[in-house]
Amino acid sequence: MRDVIVIGAGPAGLAGAISCAANGLLVTVLDEFMKPGGRLLGQLHQEPSGEWWNGIKEAERLHQEANKLAVDIRCGISVYNLEQEGHHWHVHTNTGRLTARFVLVATGAAEYPIPVPGWTLPGVMSIGAAQVMTNVHRVQVGKKGIIIGANILAFAILNELQLAGINIDRIVLPEKTPISGKAAEPEEIMKSLLQAAHLAPSPLLRFGGRFMKHDWIRKLGLTFFPKNGVKVNGTPLQLRKAAVEIIGKDQVEGVRVADTDVNGMIIPGSETIYEADFVCIAGGLYPLAELAAVAGCPFQYVPELGGHVPCHSEIMETPLEGLFVAGNITGIESGKIAMAQGNVAGLSIAKQAGKGTGTIDQQLQQAVQNIRNVRQNAAIQFNPEIDKGRKKMKELWKEHYAKGDEKFHKIG
Amino acid sequence: MSRILDHPVFGKIHERELVSFQFDEKTYQAYKDETIAAALLANGVRKLRVHEESGTPRGIYCNIGHCMECRVTVNGQANTRACLTVVEQGMIVESGKQLPNIIKRMVEQR
Ligand SMILES: Cc1cc2nc3c(=O)[nH]c(=O)nc-3n(C[C@H](O)[C@H](O)[C@H](O)COP(=O)(O)OP(=O)(O)OC[C@H]3O[C@@H](n4cnc5c(N)ncnc54)[C@H](O)[C@@H]3O)c2cc1C
Ligand code: FES
16 A cells, blocks of 8 residues: 655655655655646756756656656646545545545645736736746747736746747736736836846846845836836836737737836826737746645745745644645745755655654754755745745744654754 | 747757647647647647637636636546647547526526
């Protein structure tokens, strides 16, 4: 009988499965996508060292390692429910029920939608959809596109689309509405771009990062923000333009765009139509945590982690016996961190199962420290306040769930 | 739309076995291991269904199984996600159609 079911074959799930199996546990990994790798599969960026981070290669490496350890990986299977019975978990899938003592939920992240009028037209997609179509399926999403929403994922994928020879005409913000929130505030966007100034996609912003720490200078920066935008890798980023409507009959034909003031309010009479045959909406990421919720796991809202996250310890346990989490379900970060967290979760499960050698405690400590090291050197950071979010969760756990005899909570 | 045959980092697309399938009674070619959504887009088809109530067109949105916007009928199985389902030889795919909303009409007539 299997010991562990891992839900999600992304970097977190695969790394978790590998460290479980390396410690002698029998592991089954389930994933609804057609092949293992999760969102690693679309990723392609250049590290500060100049080296390429090729997610497809990383996914293949993890897959091979898991295969060597006889991990049973099943793709094309969707999990829709988790039920605890005694000391076991029942995992309900579209092809039947599986049972194990331990479950690792590593379902990753999803994208926040921004409902712009016309967004249901064929040819409008999330920015991540364009990434997967381009890099995983190798099919062109269109000839000329417009990105609505400016965040780090949008810039990363802009670059990927360009590498594949696809033309992105411009990046504009969504129109300010109660739903679009901060994504439509030029100043908020500027702030987040500047906080990540060392990673900023344009020399102007990198340069500005040093000066624009004060609110009034930022406002001034926006007042004089070039009307045609600043070029990001050749594509204009237009913080003072907002998408009012996506137009087209049976599919996307263009976007109606208006000029905005420094607060993102539309300047009447300034509308123009830009032609495009596809549109990408970049609303940012949130933890995909429904399965932890149906399992009955308590949650906490931590904005720095991307939204509602299941309560978890530094060693990836949840308050429910036998249920573990790892990767973006615990907070939005890059693939390398998800992998490091998966490794911790795997060791943690091995420890609880009474496996591992005498050094398992030490290995676990090292693995927790490794997450911090990877975080410090991350080339991509989705939320500049991630450390604050992680700390909040750590304190919450200490306060409500930590058992006195667990020495791990004293680390760091 | 066309395929990205060559790529500066990934290199050339590898040749794979071709299969044929039907979408709304028309026959298309696909690579054996690709999703219905990718195969249709490669054939220039963006519209996968119409909204059940309004009849307005819909295509993929998230492309990774989260939004259900790409639901089609596959070999008779309704509400199947085109972005997760791999094409098979002889597969019969049908777009989602507009449906009568009897209750809404009844409410409107009151
Ligand atoms: C669209 C998108 C694009 C991204 N692009 C980048 C990028 O370019 N660079 C970067 O650093 N980070 C990117 N990220 C962040 C990404 O989440 C992390 O880099 C990393 O992949 C997270 O790893 P994970 O293992 O936690 O989850 P994932 O890699 O997301 O893997 C989760 C897996 O779980 C599966 N799954 C989810 N729910 C179920 C279910 N109910 N049943 C069965 N299987 C299920 C999914 O199919 C998926 O394969 C992106 C995220 C998204 C959503
Ligand atoms: S496009 Fe979102 S589920 Fe298929």
